[in-house]
Amino acid sequence: MESSDVKTAEDVLALVDERALTHVKVGVFDIDGIFRAKWMARDKFASALKGGFGFCDVVLGWDSNDQLYEDPAVDVTGWHTGYPDAEVRLLPDTARDVAFEPDMVMVLGEFAGKWEAVCPRGTLRRVLDRADAMGFAVKAAAEYEFFLFDETPHSVREKGYRNLKPLTPGFFGYSGIRSSVHADLHLMFLEMCELMDMPVEGLHTETGPGVMEAAIKVDDALVAADRAALFKTFTKVFFQRHDIMASFMAKWSMDYPGQSGHIHTSLTTKDGAPVFHDPNGAHSMSDTMRWFVGGQQALMPELLSMTASTINSYTRLIPGFWAPTHANWAADNRTTSLRVIEGSPKSQRVEYRVAAADANPYLAMAAAIGSGLWGIENRIEPGEGVTGNAYAKKFPAKAALPGSLGEAAARLKRSMAARELFGDGFVDHFSASRMWEEREYRRHVTDWELARYFEII
Incomplete structure (x- = not known):
């Protein structure tokens, strides 16, 4: 067997x-x-x-x-x-x-x-039970960016996490050279992912020194979340066994783009028929998909702490660095927080781009899927789709994403929709845990503060 x-x-x-x-x-x-x-x-x-x-x-x-x-x-x-x-x-x-x-x-x-x-997995499962009660099954897939360093757990501590050496130098996205030079390593990595039932559909270098991106194969949402959580864990295990460190921090250096944990989702009927596609709809979106996107957009600011769950997450959400700053959407546009991907009935889906690589995959998927289901239940229409550069446009104040973990946690705690979707027990526990994280951060003096204030102020 x-x-x-x-x-x-x-x-x-x-x-x-x-x-x-x-x-x-x-x-x-x-x-x-x-x-x-x-x-x-x-x-x-x-x-x-x-x-x-x-x-x-x-x-x-x-x-x-x-x-x-x-x-x-x-x-x-x-x-x-x-x-x-x-x-x-x-x-x-x-x-x-x-x-x-x-x-x-x-x-x-x-x-x-x-x-x-x-329980994070239980929270997602309850969201999927809600989908089931509505007559839907959920398909999902995660894709992660992660940086590789020619370091060990000991060396990064000895260096105080400064002057770290990326595995490869320079900006070289989709590099045929880098992937070929390190082919033995990457092919062993792909083999490990297959062995552990977290198959990778695509693996390539991204923009930045030592950065990779992996797209995990789509499956039922709970399976997809298990795969995503195990992928993050055993990516670290695999590379540490080769004296290399993989980091899923949202942003390890302000010189480079942050690391995302994008989530692709779609709905089907219980017998597997896709429900997001309508050839007569704008961008081939069915009413169901449009309401799903509307719910994701409407609740994104309230649920942000579930997809940007660390202090560091908020250094990623700045203009011009491939991460969103507002709850908005567009068709095939990577400057927005929701990217509607138009395709065949089977491939039509929405990409939840606000999620960072450091998020708990179960909770990130619970937020992305739960808000979409809430949109369907309440027939929430999304705002006008963005054309062109979303960073250069103005959006309503209600679309602005919280600027810190503390603010995001407070928004979650007050959210009646979150309590309806995830339960009071989860909302109270998770928001308290994020507020704790914020307070722990405020107990420390940063290098930036020392350099800025020590002599001059």
Whole structure:
């Protein structure tokens, strides 16, 4: 049996026994999209498949630096609860082989019980349940830009994250030279992605030293999110094993464009018939697609913290650097935050371009899809489509994107639409976690402040 054949608990246990594995790798993704994993003994794994298992809920009570949220607004866990074990259910149909661990099987989990309300994967699943209740299935795909550095986790710390050496020099997008020089490395990388069921449709150099872009194959939205989350994790693993570091920071240097995590989405009926395409509509958009885009545009400022979730994310959202500054749309125009891609019934889709590479893929997809469904439910008409350079145009004040993580988190907390789509538990927890991130940032003095104020002011 192959891991791709696994559908049930019985299937995955049969695969484990066929390979004579003593342990299985299991893991969950936390609120920041970080993979928290461990090896589990075969007998405990068999038991967990039936009744779930406990995973210390501190992973929902700390930030990306393992610092506890000292914030009473974070209610699901904390010192006041004693950090008990959270309930986790295993998902046999996520089983896959693990690169670099011969014959190893990995299975993803979701938080359950009271923790389900704040589970990133569970949040997306609830959005997809909403689509199902509306009669739709959702197709999605993520594409990521990431920088590669001739560095190690030790060397970047020894350098204080300064004077880092990109894997390749200069601006050289779509370079046949760079990809050929490093062909052995990149082909091994593509092979790993296939092995782990996160197939890459396209891989090329982007504009900037050492930067790559990868487009992951389209699939059902929950599968696409699993692939995206694992892609970010195991891209880092693969390159670190070759003494190279991959970074998905939204912007590591103000000298270069930021790194996006664009999301492509489309809807079908439950039997697979596309619903976004209408040959008689403007840009071949059906009413359903137009309302979907309208909802995405209307809610984008309120949901921005779910797609631009770090302090650094907001350094990317500036004019002229291939990232949007307002909630707007256009047909096949990369200066807007929503790009309608006109094509055949099967390929007609919308690209959610505001999302950064540093976002949690489950939450970014939940925002992109949930807002679109809300648009359909409320028949929200989008504003006028942009022609030409969106950076050179003026838009209504309501279309402006929040300029900081703190502002974006406050908008999310106040959003009634977000609470309707994702639940009060998620909105309160996630907005509190982002406000914590903002406060942690304000506790530090930056190099820019020292250089600007130390002597002169």
